[in-house]
Amino acid sequence: MSVVSLLGVNVVNNPAKFLDKYQLEITFELLEPLSKDLEWKLTYVGSATSSDYDQELDSLFVGPIPVGINKFVFEADPPNVAKLLPSEVLGVTVVLLTCAYDGREFVRVGYYVSHEYDSPELAESPPSKPIYERIVRNMLTEKPRVTRFAIKWDSEESAPALYPPEQPGVDDLEDDADQYGADEAEREEALEDEEEVEAQGEDVEMGGADSSHPILIDEGSESEDLEAESSGESDEEGDDEADEMDAEMGDAEMGDAPSAPKPMQV
Structure with missing residues (x-):
């Protein structure tokens, strides 16, 4: 279970000018004390096809944090226009x-x-070099995409399971290598007998194949799985960039923040 629960994010200045600071009012709940601070970051994705143009706009350490509901405003600078693709x-x-x-x-x-x-004239005929002072930024805040990860907090008990559970005494059991080898030998002998019988059957059928027993070709289960996975893909080429953005953003939608007592200011 997560020790920190994000309850809501409110974009204070939206819409805003491209060169204005980002202002996000963040509300979260701390369920138990933490020994370290939380680190918040805001990243601007400068290209849908390459992470080389991503910019970390700002980062902020918040702490010490009291148990309960907390709220603060995170301010971040706009992206460095010199590092953007026009x-x-x-x-x-x-x-x-x-x-x-x-x-x-x-x-x-x-x-x-x-x-x-901000004007129809510039929107219809945008200049080759962007005029950042005339560009308006509008964050689509209705349906943010949220991804949560299970992590280790302060205690070892909070760490997510990465390996199978320990099995005490398993090394004291009798070694089954001999039995395993015997089973393998029996399987190989059975396969040889089966292949010999099939070879004899093929010699008989060569004289006149029985059409009532068609030959089945196993195309493999992977092709079916691939078709199932690809069935939700868009047929429009223009959706590719949005798909890549979705991959970075995550695949869940943050619901409305639950009602809670008056938040404590950090």
Whole structure:
């Protein structure tokens, strides 16, 4: 179970100018005391095809944190325009809000962000070099995409299971290597007998094949699985970039924050 539960994120200044700071009001609940601070980060995804253009806008350590509901405002600078691809400034991109404890990320919230000019003239005929002062940023806050990760907190008991459980006394059991070898020998002998019988049957059928026993070709289960996995893919090429953004953002939607007592200010 997660020690920290994210209850809600409110984008304070939305819509805003492209060069304005990001302001996010974050509400979360701490279920038990933690010995270290929480690290929050805001990342701007500069390209749908390469992570080389991602920019960490800002990071903030929050702590010590009292048990209960807490709220704070996270401010982050806009992206460095010198590191952006001019061809990918306008349109839709993604901003990622993440939180980690002791270097281990446990929640990620992704928002689609729309960028467009503030006048119809510039929108219809955008210049080759973006005019950032005239671009408006609009974060689509209705349905953020949330991904949660199980991590180890302060205690070893909180660590997620990575290996099969220990089996005390398993090494004291009788070695079954001899029995295993005997079983293998029996299987090989049975296979040889079966192949010999099949070979004799083939010699008989060569004289006149019986059409009532058609030959079945096993195409393998992998092809069916691949078709099942690909059945939800879009047929439009324009969806590829959105799919890659979805992969970074996660695959769950953050529901409405539950009602709670008055939050404590950090």
